[in-house]
Amino acid sequence: KLSIQIISKQVKSILGLAPVCGFQSLAVLSRGVSFSPRQVASDASFHSVSFSESDHPRVLITGGLGQLGVGLAKLLRKQFGKYNVILSDIRKPRAHVYQSGPFIFSDILDYKNLCEIVVNNRILFSNFALLSAVEEANVSLARDVNITEMHNVLDVATEHGLRLFIPSTIGAFGPMSPRNPTPDLCIQRPRTIYGVSKVHAELMGEYYHHRYGLDFRCLRYPGIISADSQPGGGTTDYAVQIFHDAVKTGNFVCNLRPDTRLPMMFIDDCLRVLSMRTYNISAMGFTPEELEQEIRRHLPDLQVAYETDPVRQAIADSWPMVFDDSNARSDWGWKHNYGLPELIQTMLNFTGSNFRMLRAN
Numbered sequence: 001k002l003s004i005q006i007i008s009k010q011v012k013s014i015l016g017l018a019p020v021c022g023f024q025s026l027a028v029l030s031r032g033v034s035f036s037p038r039q040v041a042s043d044a045s046f047h048s049v050s051f052s053e054s055d056h057p058r059v060l061i062t063g064g065l066g067q068l069g070v071g072l073a074k075l076l077r078k079q080f081g082k083y084n085v086i087l088s089d090i091r092k093p094r095a096h097v098y099q100s101g102p103f104i105f106s107d108i109l110d111y112k113n114l115c116e117i118v119v120n121n122r123i124l125f126s127n128f129a130l131l132s133a134v135e136e137a138n139v140s141l142a143r144d145v146n147i148t149e150m151h152n153v154l155d156v157a158t159e160h161g162l163r164l165f166i167p168s169t170i171g172a173f174g175p176m177s178p179r180n181p182t183p184d185l186c187i188q189r190p191r192t193i194y195g196v197s198k199v200h201a202e203l204m205g206e207y208y209h210h211r212y213g214l215d216f217r218c219l220r221y222p223g224i225i226s227a228d229s230q231p232g233g234g235t236t237d238y239a240v241q242i243f244h245d246a247v248k249t250g251n252f253v254c255n256l257r258p259d260t261r262l263p264m265m266f267i268d269d270c271l272r273v274l275s276m277r278t279y280n281i282s283a284m285g286f287t288p289e290e291l292e293q294e295i296r297r298h299l300p301d302l303q304v305a306y307e308t309d310p311v312r313q314a315i316a317d318s319w320p321m322v323f324d325d326s327n328a329r330s331d332w333g334w335k336h337n338y339g340l341p342e343l344i345q346t347m348l349n350f351t352g353s354n355f356r357m358l359r360a361n
């Protein structure tokens with residue numbers, strides 16, 4: 001009890017705080033102090049800063065075996081060291097991923113297990129994940145994973161003084177948002193559970209920042225196109241699948257209307273480092289028809305049929321057509337490297353050489 005009083009006194013003097021009513025306990029970490037929203041009275045109002053810049057951050061990527069996590073781990077390991085970046089998921093990693101650095105099983109719905117990982121591994125930075133079309137098919141799973149886990153991650157991050165990055169999406173906007181262009185701040189009334197959960201995450205993260213001083217950052221990504229990882233069931237997946245089918249069979253069936261314009265980005269641009277709270281970022285925009293025409297310049301025999309999926313089409317019709325990322329460009333110099341010609345060249349080089357290798361074996 002005495003040591004808690006001493007720590008509490010030190011913390012208050014470090015932070016210059018007046019005594020807080022109903023304050024029950026606090027967590028002191030090796031790299032700073034922080035307060036758990038699960039432990040603090042609802043009328044408490046203060047900020048804590050709990051990150052020491054002196055060491056390499058240790059990063060936990062939850063839901064890390066998805067389209068973005070493995071690439072992000074590779075990039076961060078180059079920057080912070082192999083053992084400072086831990087991938088976690090509820091699936092078994094492929095051998096090359098398992099051998100590439102630390103991996104642990106972790107279900108983000110399990111709060112105690114998350115705390116254990118964060119404490120045992122002295123984690124300072126966390127990032128987590130799920131996708132759009134998959135979620136519409138299972139609303140209660142989406143609620144559990146993207147909303148309950150969000151609360152777990154926010155609480156663990158605040159309690160243990162972590163920096164938290166949560167990727168958001170163009171899906172956080174809806175049919176009432178301006179779609180061409182869509183600015184950072186505007187009406188957000190998404191009609192998908194994916195979008196609703198992402199708006200919830202954005203607002204909760206900002207609230208925890210203002211209320212508890214959580215260092216929360218969030219970027220809204222457009223559709224991500226990657227060559228070496230599969231998309232996880234999103235509305236923009238067609239823009240990855242078309243490359244595989246174009247190279248393998250020359251035939252592709254597109255589940256969006258040919259004139260559906262959506263903002264897109266190549267994965268290498270999406271994984272570059274960030275430093276803000278909630279920003280739109282984008283790289284290029286195209287319709288299935290425009291993508292088809294561009295790919296046909298390299299593969300003239302490509303045939304594309306359009307069999308519109310009403311669920312995905314309704315989602316796409318409610319999403320931004322053009323993403324206004326001018327704030328990210330002017331505030332911190334965001335600039336993309338891959339436009340449509342570079343994207344097509346890179347994707348066709350990768351899928352083409354992969355296909356030739358498979359055929360040769």
Ligand SMILES: NC(=O)c1ccc[n+]([C@@H]2O[C@H](COP(=O)([O-])OP(=O)(O)OC[C@H]3O[C@@H](n4cnc5c(N)ncnc54)[C@H](O)[C@@H]3O)[C@@H](O)[C@H]2O)c1
Nearest residue numbers: 063065066067068107108129130131167169221223224232
């Ligand atoms: N890929 C895109 O085009 C895109 C675009 C915009 C935003 N984002 C956002 O980026 C993030 C990552 O996206 P992604 O494409 O890598 O996702 P993904 O769907 O490919 O991967 C999600 C991962 O989460 C894991 N997972 C599911 N339930 C879990 C649980 N209970 N505990 C732990 N792990 C669990 C899955 O096994 C999977 O490996 C998401 O937040 C997504 O909303 C992605």
